Amino acid sequence: MPELENPFQETLLSRHRAEPCTVVIFGATGDLTHRKLIPAIYNIAAAGDLPPQFKVVGFARRDKTDEGFRKELEEGNRQNSRQGHNDELWNSFSQCIHYHRSEFEDLEGYKSLGKLLDQFDAERGAPANRLFYLAAAPEAFKPILEMIRAAGLNEGTKGKWARVVCEKPFGKDLATAQELNAVVAATFAEKDTYRIDHYLGKETAQNIMVLRFANSIFEPNWNSRYIDNVQITCAENLGMEGGRGGYYDTAGALRDMVQNHLLQLVTLVAMEPPTDLSADSVRDEKVKVIRALRPLVGPEAVGKNVVRAQYTAGSVDGTPRVGYRQEDRVNPESNTEPYVALRLMIDTWRWQGVPFYIRVGKQLPKKATEISIHFKKPPQVPFATSSMLRNSENTLVIRIQPDEGIALRILCKQPGQAMSMQQVKMDFRYSSSFGKASPEAYERLLLDAMAGDATLFARRDEVENAWRFIDEIENAWHKSDSPPVMHEYPAGSWGPKEADDLLRADGREWRLL
Amino acid sequence: MPSSNLNDSDLDRLGLETPIARIDRALKQLWEGDEAKTRASLINLAIYTEDSCQLMADNDLLDEVAAQHACRALLILALPEAQPPRARSWIQALCRPYQGKQVVCSEQISFVLEGGDAAQVQNIVFAHLDSDLPLVVWWQADLSKNFEERLYSRIDTLIIDSSRWSYPARQFDVLLATMAAEPGGFDVRDLAWTRSHFMRTALASCFQDATACQNLAKLQTIQITHLKGQRTTALLLAAWINQRLKASLSMELIEKETGPALQGLVLEGEGVRGEVRRDCDSCFVRVSSTCGENTREDLLPADVDSEAELVSEQLSRFHGSTLYSSMLPFVRSMLK
Numbered sequence: 001m002p003e004l005e006n007p008f009q010e011t012l013l014s015r016h017r018a019e020p021c022t023v024v025i026f027g028a029t030g031d032l033t034h035r036k037l038i039p040a041i042y043n044i045a046a047a048g049d050l051p052p053q054f055k056v057v058g059f060a061r062r063d064k065t066d067e068g069f070r071k072e073l074e075e076g077n078r079q080n081s082r083q084g085h086n087d088e089l090w091n092s093f094s095q096c097i098h099y100h101r102s103e104f105e106d107l108e109g110y111k112s113l114g115k116l117l118d119q120f121d122a123e124r125g126a127p128a129n130r131l132f133y134l135a136a137a138p139e140a141f142k143p144i145l146e147m148i149r150a151a152g153l154n155e156g157t158k159g160k161w162a163r164v165v166c167e168k169p170f171g172k173d174l175a176t177a178q179e180l181n182a183v184v185a186a187t188f189a190e191k192d193t194y195r196i197d198h199y200l201g202k203e204t205a206q207n208i209m210v211l212r213f214a215n216s217i218f219e220p221n222w223n224s225r226y227i228d229n230v231q232i233t234c235a236e237n238l239g240m241e242g243g244r245g246g247y248y249d250t251a252g253a254l255r256d257m258v259q260n261h262l263l264q265l266v267t268l269v270a271m272e273p274p275t276d277l278s279a280d281s282v283r284d285e286k287v288k289v290i291r292a293l294r295p296l297v298g299p300e301a302v303g304k305n306v307v308r309a310q311y312t313a314g315s316v317d318g319t320p321r322v323g324y325r326q327e328d329r330v331n332p333e334s335n336t337e338p339y340v341a342l343r344l345m346i347d348t349w350r351w352q353g354v355p356f357y358i359r360v361g362k363q364l365p366k367k368a369t370e371i372s373i374h375f376k377k378p379p380q381v382p383f384a385t386s387s388m389l390r391n392s393e394n395t396l397v398i399r400i401q402p403d404e405g406i407a408l409r410i411l412c413k414q415p416g417q418a419m420s421m422q423q424v425k426m427d428f429r430y431s432s433s434f435g436k437a438s439p440e441a442y443e444r445l446l447l448d449a450m451a452g453d454a455t456l457f458a459r460r461d462e463v464e465n466a467w468r469f470i471d472e473i474e475n476a477w478h479k480s481d482s483p484p485v486m487h488e489y490p491a492g493s494w495g496p497k498e499a500d501d502l503l504r505a506d507g508r509e510w511r512l513l
Numbered sequence: 514m515p516s517s518n519l520n521d522s523d524l525d526r527l528g529l530e531t532p533i534a535r536i537d538r539a540l541k542q543l544w545e546g547d548e549a550k551t552r553a554s555l556i557n558l559a560i561y562t563e564d565s566c567q568l569m570a571d572n573d574l575l576d577e578v579a580a581q582h583a584c585r586a587l588l589i590l591a592l593p594e595a596q597p598p599r600a601r602s603w604i605q606a607l608c609r610p611y612q613g614k615q616v617v618c619s620e621q622i623s624f625v626l627e628g629g630d631a632a633q634v635q636n637i638v639f640a641h642l643d644s645d646l647p648l649v650v651w652w653q654a655d656l657s658k659n660f661e662e663r664l665y666s667r668i669d670t671l672i673i674d675s676s677r678w679s680y681p682a683r684q685f686d687v688l689l690a691t692m693a694a695e696p697g698g699f700d701v702r703d704l705a706w707t708r709s710h711f712m713r714t715a716l717a718s719c720f721q722d723a724t725a726c727q728n729l730a731k732l733q734t735i736q737i738t739h740l741k742g743q744r745t746t747a748l749l750l751a752a753w754i755n756q757r758l759k760a761s762l763s764m765e766l767i768e769k770e771t772g773p774a775l776q777g778l779v780l781e782g783e784g785v786r787g788e789v790r791r792d793c794d795s796c797f798v799r800v801s802s803t804c805g806e807n808t809r810e811d812l813l814p815a816d817v818d819s820e821a822e823l824v825s826e827q828l829s830r831f832h833g834s835t836l837y838s839s840m841l842p843f844v845r846s847m848l849k
Contacts, residue, residue, distance in 0.1 A: 005726075006717055006720050006721055006726050007729065007757040007758060008713065008716050008717035008719075008720060008754075008757050009717040009721065020721060020722065046814060047814065048711070048714055048813050048814040048816075051721070052718040052721040052722070052809075052811060053721070053722065053809065086796075088795070088797060088812070089797060089812065089814075092797075092811075092812035093812075124722065125722065125724050125807055126722050126724060432551060432553045432583060432617040433553055433555050433583050434555075434581075434582075434583075
């Protein structure tokens with residue numbers, strides 16, 4: 001029998017509605033739960049967007065009571081909640097939080113979780129949907145998924161859904177990603193699998209599609225005829241603080257950032273307009289971009305198009321920093337790259353001959369993520385010499401973080417008798433134009449997962465095709481007889497000289513952030 | 514109405530008095546030589562009032578609203594009956610710090626128009642808009658002779674507060690006629706309707722689960738507790754409930770002297786009850802729903818309350834809803 005529609009609900013919301021559900025967080029005692037997930041759910045509650053009779057169950061190995069777990073989360077929420085912490089709301093909200101202790105490999109723990117979920121359903125008087133959030137270490141994903149299946153929790157009961165949200169990293173190469181995808185696919189249907197990439201939940205990342213497809217002035221120019229090159233920079237001014245070196249040294253910038261976040265940004269910039277805004281229409285177009293990336297096969301091609309580097313001792317903001325190999329929990333002989341710059345080519349009609357330059361690195365002078373679209377220079381400017389036009393191409397900058405916004409650089413005539421030109425910047429800033437703070441990426445993504453909207457989540461073929469591209473580079477670095485050199489740059493600089501040379505060889509320069 | 518209600522110290526709060534013909538030049542001078550200030554504007558926001566007592570409250574309100582929504586603010590006090598005819602104007606920047614060092618500002622131009630007519634109001638508004646930006650007008654007065662076609666045909670969003678109207682039936686008639694004359698024209702946002710948003714959201718959550726939903730047909734009565742002066746707000750809420758249920762439940766309105774605009778809502782029928790209650794000093798509402806033996810309770814946000822917050826809320830929504838206009842005939846019939 002079809003479920004009755006709530007007539008009061010249908011007219012209230014302009015977005016997908018989160019459906020009543022229980023969220024089970026695996027790895028509930030971890031940093032992500034305390035810093036991001038619970039504050040995000042609390043802020044959803046503060047906005048009144050949480051579905052009624054909502055429950056959260058923290059699943060982890062340590063022994064805790066519900067009350068003890070809530071107390072710990074309260075502390076995290078006080079420190080991290082975007083809208084602050086209200087005791088009255090927390091006291092009400094926290095009653096929906098529960099803790100379930102179990103080893104990840106212990107089937108009995110999952111069976112007792114099932115009983116707990118059934119008990120919640122009985123209290124509700126109706127079965128609820130279930131969202132399993134894998135916030136544990138990546139090596140635990142496989143046993144968790146297998147146990148969820150063995151305990152029968154992957155099947156929605158009485159017409160309700162069961163979904164899984166997977167945190168990154170989704171594999172460490174194509175083989176492990178395929179293996180993990182196979183385990184996920186054996187447990188959940190693809191439509192119920194939500195691979196999270198928090199960059200896609202950021203307001204400015206979502207705005208790329210609006211900018212491109214809702215403004216008629218950009219799309220006609222958004223191709224190789226008018227665009228000279230695209231640059232994407234993701235700079236961090238930190239190193240391996242907080243014990244991050246242990247994980248990072250096994251991953252590196254290419255796997256940790258490029259395979260997921262930066263390639264996702266590339267797809268948003270380069271994709272064709274989707275036929276509609278359904279999750280699969282958007283993701284179909286994104287996958288086409290990843291498939292069209294020109295493969296970099298072999299050490300020669302990689303050496304020509306990719307620069308990897310490690311930082312040496314230096315200083316950032318006047319504070320001395322050690323070199324990468326001297327960082328806490330980093331192998332002193334490490335061959336992992338905290339910096340990588342790439343020249344990508346996308347073999348489609350739209351992007352033929354337009355290089356996409358990407359760079360990501362640690363211990364750079366500042367924290368900033370941005371995309372810049374560099375337009376071609378006009379064929380002839382009668383009142384300017386070529387030296388006056390150096391670095392003067394029209395540039396559209398999409399700032400992802402911090403200071404989210406869009407800027408357009410154009411040339412103007414300087415006031416006066418002479419025909420002199422000057423670059424000026426038209427700048428739109430989210431924070432000064434919209435006083436209201438944007439929701440955190442996790443708020444948006446959690447609500448989408450509860451509402452069944454997978455548009456901002458990566459699909460299996462996106463992930464695997466991205467790994468297929470990345471693996472070729474990793475193979476050239478780590479499996480070839482003549483691997484490309486690992487370069488160096490002093491901490492606090494904008495990366496190695498070789499990264500500058502990568503663009504200089506094409507007659508271009510990195511945009512100065 | 515005599516202009517003597519306005520004293521000089523109040524008018525000083527409107528900023529720098531400037532002859533109307535020099536407003537553009539004065540605004541330019543406001544920004545010259547101050548590198549630390551950034552002018553921002555996303556909309557033209559005009560507030561029109563014919564009540565001189567409202568002027569300073571609106572001035573304060575604009576300061577709050579501009580902190581959330583960068584705008585060109587026009588504050589217009591029209592006193593059509595005042596004599597002799599006179600027009601005065603003031604300019605000021607509404608600034609707020611941004612990231613500690615920079616200051617982001619909106620511009621406000623205030624007008625006191627004594628003895629003017631509709632044409633004067635239109636000329637004033639149209640001459641001082643930030644070009645290419647949408648025009649949002651909060652019309653605080655009755656929809657009278659100054660609210661005429663050449664003005665409203667240029668409005669993108671019209672904000673009203675039907676709870677302020679002395680004769681709501683007559684005003685709703687004008688509004689309906691205006692909307693009929695401008696199909697696909699301006700978008701109407703009624704603050705009285707916005708005030709009930711949290712009640713509507715809370716009520717929806719009462720009947721979210723299947724059991725409660727199945728019992729909706731048993732509902733018979735609506736009881737709404739509201740603040741004195743918010744009867745129209747309560748009626749809009751009741752009209753919405755009846756429209757959604759496709760029913761005509763018996764209605765009781767209880768008026769209170771103090772407290773928030775909407776304080777309680779109870780829907781009741783045989784074996785089913787939904788209640789939304791807001792305590793005076795709480796920014797949350799307590800929601801309870803009973804179906805047979807089962808009772809469920811919840812705490813939800815109570816939304817915004819002050820006029821500045823209500824207006825900000827409206828400006829945050831780019832698209833209006835057709836729901837409000839579809840409800841107007843229901844409300845109109847309840848006002849007979």
